[in-house]
Structure formats: structure tokens, C-alpha cells
Amino acid sequence: MKTIIEPFKIKSVEPIRFTTKEERVKILKNAGYNTFMVPADDVLIDLLTDSGTSAMSAKQWAGIMEGDESYAGSKSFYRFEKAVKKITGLEYIIPTHQGRAAEKILFFNVGAKGKYIPNNTHFDTTRANIEFTGAEAVDLLNEIGKKPEVRADFKGDMDVEKLEAFIKDKGVENIPLCMITVTNNSGGGQPVSMKNIREVKAVCKKYGIPLFLDACRFAENAYFIKKREKGYENKSVLEIAQEMFSYADGATMSAKKDALVNIGGFLAMNDPDLAMKCRNLLIVTEGFPTYGGLAGRDLEAVAQGLEEVVDEHYLEYRIRSVEYLGEKLVAAGVPIIEPPGGHAIYIDAKRFLPDVPSEQFPGQSITCELYIEGGIRAVEIGSVMFGKYDKDGKLIPPPMELVRMAIPRRVYTQSHIDYLIEVILEVYKNRKSLKGYEITYQAPMLRHFTAQFAPVK
Ligand SMILES: Cc1ncc(COP(=O)(O)O)c(C=O)c1O
Numbered sequence: 001m002k003t004i005i006e007p008f009k010i011k012s013v014e015p016i017r018f019t020t021k022e023e024r025v026k027i028l029k030n031a032g033y034n035t036f037m038v039p040a041d042d043v044l045i046d047l048l049t050d051s052g053t054s055a056m057s058a059k060q061w062a063g064i065m066e067g068d069e070s071y072a073g074s075k076s077f078y079r080f081e082k083a084v085k086k087i088t089g090l091e092y093i094i095p096t097h098q099g100r101a102a103e104k105i106l107f108f109n110v111g112a113k114g115k116y117i118p119n120n121t122h123f124d125t126t127r128a129n130i131e132f133t134g135a136e137a138v139d140l141l142n143e144i145g146k147k148p149e150v151r152a153d154f155k156g157d158m159d160v161e162k163l164e165a166f167i168k169d170k171g172v173e174n175i176p177l178c179m180i181t182v183t184n185n186s187g188g189g190q191p192v193s194m195k196n197i198r199e200v201k202a203v204c205k206k207y208g209i210p211l212f213l214d215a216c217r218f219a220e221n222a223y224f225i226k227k228r229e230k231g232y233e234n235k236s237v238l239e240i241a242q243e244m245f246s247y248a249d250g251a252t253m254s255a256k257k258d259a260l261v262n263i264g265g266f267l268a269m270n271d272p273d274l275a276m277k278c279r280n281l282l283i284v285t286e287g288f289p290t291y292g293g294l295a296g297r298d299l300e301a302v303a304q305g306l307e308e309v310v311d312e313h314y315l316e317y318r319i320r321s322v323e324y325l326g327e328k329l330v331a332a333g334v335p336i337i338e339p340p341g342g343h344a345i346y347i348d349a350k351r352f353l354p355d356v357p358s359e360q361f362p363g364q365s366i367t368c369e370l371y372i373e374g375g376i377r378a379v380e381i382g383s384v385m386f387g388k389y390d391k392d393g394k395l396i397p398p399p400m401e402l403v404r405m406a407i408p409r410r411v412y413t414q415s416h417i418d419y420l421i422e423v424i425l426e427v428y429k430n431r432k433s434l435k436g437y438e439i440t441y442q443a444p445m446l447r448h449f450t451a452q453f454a455p456v457k
Contacts (some may be wrong), residue, residue, distance in 0.1 A: 004320045008410060009315040011058060017041050017262055024372050031062040032366050032452030033437060035377045040333025044375030045406070045416055047441040050343045051216075052098075052256035052263060053408035057308055060260065060301045067297025072288055076296035076303070080266075081305035087218070087238070087310075088245040090268035092275035096286055097293030099216060099254025100125040102267035104132075105285070106212070106252060108174035109277045112137035119214070120145070121187040124385055126179070126214060128250075129447055140166060145187050146399045148348040153228040155337075156184030156221075164203050172207045181214040182221035182244065186381060188402070189217070189322075191224035194232065194243060201247035210249035210271065216257040218244060220342030223315040237310045250274075257343070260409055265300050301442035314410075318342070321417060322407055328421045334428050337402065347424075349382060349401040353434055356431035358383045358397035359434020360456050366403045366427065368453075369434055373383040374423030378405045382441075385448040 003393055019027070023073045031037035040046060046053070056444075068075040081093045096102040100239075103126050111117065111133030119126070122137045130137040140162045145155040158180060167175055180200055183191045197213075204211040222240040225232050232240055245251065250269030255261050269275050286293035294302075306312060319342060326340030335351035349362040356362040363380035370376040379385075382401035390396055405420070441452040 004317055004412065005340060006410075007311070007317050008057070014045055016241065018044065019375055021372060024375060025096070028368055028371055030442070033364070034448075034451055034453060035371055035379065036449050037452075038371065038377060040345055043371075043377040044376075045412065046377045047344075048377045048379050050257060050406040050408050051254060052087070052261070053411060054256075054260040054262065054291070054323075055408070055410040056260065056262070056301060056422075057304070057410075057428070058302055059308070060304045063300030063304045064297040067295060067300045069296045071291070073290055074296045074299070076299040077290035079303045080299035083306045084266055084268060087241050087270050087306060087385060088248070088251055089242060090245065090248070090251060090271045092268060092279075094267040094270065094275065094278055094282055094289060095292035095294050095299060096265045096267055096282070098256060098263060098265040099214075099252060100129060100265075101286055101293060102252040102265050103129040104256075105278045105281050106250075106267055107133050107135065108281055109274060114174055116170050116175050117177060117179060118163055118175065120156055120181055120184050122179070123181060123185050123186070123214065123216075124446060124448075126181075129195075132445075138166065141184070141187055143200075144185065145190060145286075148188070148346070148400060148402075149335070149351070149400075152339045153191075153224075154196060154417040155190035156182070156187055156192040157196035158192070158200050160196070160199045160203060162343070163200060167203070167207050172209065173205075175209050177210045177212050177250070178204050179212045179214055181216075182341045183217045185222070185343075186386075188337035188346045188400075189220075189344045190337070191221045191228070191342065193229050194225050194240070195229070197244055197247050210269075211247060212250040212252065212269075212417075213245065213248045215245070215248075215251040215253045217342055218253075219258045219309040219315060220319065223319055224342065226312075227319075237312055237315060241310060255302045255305065257409075258309045259302045260308075260309055261298065261301045264294055264302045266302075295421075318409065321414070324414075325417050325421065329424060332421075332425050332428065336425060337400075344404050344406040346381070347378075347403040349380075349403055352428065356434065356436040358401060359395050360438065361401075361453070362436065363401045363403045364437045364453060365434045368437070369427045369430075370403070370405075370423060373427050374419070376405070376423050377422060379401050380404075380448065384451060419450070
């Protein structure tokens, strides 16, 4: 059959609240034109993030009841540890309450002023946790990954030549580790090839630099490798994931993505000394090493989710749903990052609104309009999120101005997606009437979460 169906039945439902366009205009104004500040109950289809928004399976909910809440050495921890080891093969598994806690613990131990951490593209929390230690987070994405309109199979690949030149320039002693983010969220959810992971590892090995995966979406990445990279078509997703991790000396993971849970994460590594330092900090900031800020029931749900996420029927449905949305938008002329990535569609705001300059945040403008038009919540990933300023206060925009619509896992059906397409096409039709925005309040770090905006007059 050509039709790919949702590989699950729906057992429990949550009603969504409908609002009128007039109501949404007021709600957005009250939220300072920042969709992060809009109450979720006022959102019809919530595509703010795919993080922690998955629908859990009956087996995961059963695991919640099974959770062993012992403070130390809980049964649930050992199940969790076994599930993580099965996929990653890494030796020391440290649970954390989410991905950024793993990042904080790791970079507190290896980051400092004068240190550099290269990545294909750092996610915002990774960058913030690195910069918080005084170290510098450096993106070394290959050139094709920066061209939204160019179709290529592995636009998340790191530029290996640049990495080697960077190591020589900054000095091995100043690079405590190198990261690869799979898939590359901030670069459009684009996958990284096995070939690239292998090549990056070879460079890291040559200079004695540990390689860490930011593994939030490892299963989606593995599925892309299976579909697109020669030699992997007959391997299982689990085998591919295991090979990806075999090149890594460690990993950070937000289980809120590819472990299909609402909370959780981990830090994993092979270096016993670093693991000890990380566990010591974990005890101060997260909890005892066998729960790390999570309840036993959460560890059960992660363990079960890690088994389910490598199911190929699930991944086929997951990747195809995102691709379907992308195809319809491209057919109607809406500029998006092509080809669609694993977890989200990214509108290319520069091409969507060519007359709104980066200083007026074109991505923010589209995000606001999607909410007003159809109650859709998306997020700007452009100058609001990643803009820097020079000493004269002039904006240095990031390479791309994007609007991300992240699809929660196992939550929305095809008719939700069809409605979404209708809303986007309506906004696109009216794009000439869209105005830019200015920031009226911003926090010193991660400003996009709480910034307040006003439309430019
Ligand atoms: C690539 C990547 N790394 C790290 C994180 C941080 O994870 P968390 O939100 O669980 O702290 C995210 C979350 O969206 C992510 O996408």
C-alpha cells in the first residue's frame, strides 16, 4: 500500500480549545508578541517544540506504575541504564532531568575561558551552557547546510577540513571535546551521515580529542542513514544507531525527544575520571547518581521509549509525516529548508519576507501571523534566538532566519497537518501585509524565551 498510516491506535484523547481570530489578536498582544508567553490553552496546534511533547505509549504508562522510587539503586535505574547502554555502548550512564542538565554538568567540568567546543551547529542551550563557563561554542557546519534552498541528503554534516584547521589554529589543549548534534536541530533538523561521523572521529582521534554526540534525535538520524546512505539499507535502525555511538566517547541526550518521554535526559561517557567528576556535580545539583533529578517512574518511561523509538514503522510514519507537510508547502511555493528534516519544517523567513530586514525579525513576524491566522504556535530560530551585537550595538544576524514548526511525536494526525498547511498558505498569500517587530524587553541570556516585542510602526 502507498498510504503510510499512524502505527498506533488512539486510546486516550485531550480536547483542544478553539479561539477566534479576534481573541488571538488580543492574546498575542498580551503575550508581548512572544509565542512562548501565550498560554497553551489558547493554542490550537502547538508546534513550539517536539521536546517533552510526545504521546507516551500504553507500555510507557504501565512503566510509570512500575517505577521503583527507591532513593538509591532503584530497579528502574538499572532498566534505564541497560536500555541506554544497549544503544550507546557507553560505559558510564548518568541520568539528568533533561538535556541541558547533562550539558551543564559536562561543560562545568570541561569548559573555561580560553576553551573552544566545536559542533556542526550548537543548539541554543548547549551554546548557553558552554558560554556560561567562559568557553566559546563554535559552529563548523558544512557550506551546503547553510543553503536552505539546496537539497542534499546530509546537510547536518560537519566541515571536516574546517575542524582540522580549527584544531591547529586554537591548539589541541584548548579543545576539551568536539560535538556532533544528530540531527542538527538549529540547522533545520538535518541528518548527519555515518561517513561524516566517522571522518570527524578520525580527526578527533588524531589529535586526542574526545567526540561527544548531542544525541537528542539519534533514531531519526539513524533512519535517514538507512534511507539515504549506501551500505545501510539492510541494517536495522538499532544497528545503525549503535554504529553511530561506536564512534563517540560520550553523549548528551534530552530524552524528551527520541526517548518519547515528557521529561528526562542523560549524560554518558567512557572516561572514568570525567564520569566521577560529573557524578559528583550531579549529586550537588541534580540528585543521587541512580536517579539524577528524575523519579524512578521517569526512568522506566525512558527505558521503554528507547525501545519503541527504533521501531521502523514508527520512524517511517514519523519521517513521512514531516516530509508530507514539506512537500505540500514546496508545491505551493512556500520557501522552506529543503529537504525537510526529521522533526520539523523550517520556513525560510528571508525568502518568505524579503522586505523585512533581520533587524526587524522576519521570523518573529511570520510566527505571530501563524498564531493570529490559525492558532498555530511555532518558534523563531533566527536573529531573535541567535543574533549577536557588535560593540556599536549593530545586529550580527545568524546565517539563516527561520521559523520552526516542530512536530510532537505521536500527537497530531494527518488532518491536523492538513489544517496547518491551509493556515500557512493563507499567511503566505497575505505576506506583503506582514510587518517587522522590535524588541522592547530582553533578558541577558536565551532572550527568545521571555523577550517582549512590538510591531514596527
Ligand atoms: C539538539 C538539542 N540539544 C539539546 C537540547 C536541550 O534539551 P532539553 O530541552 O531537554 O534541556 C535540545 C532541546 O530542544 C536540542 O534540540
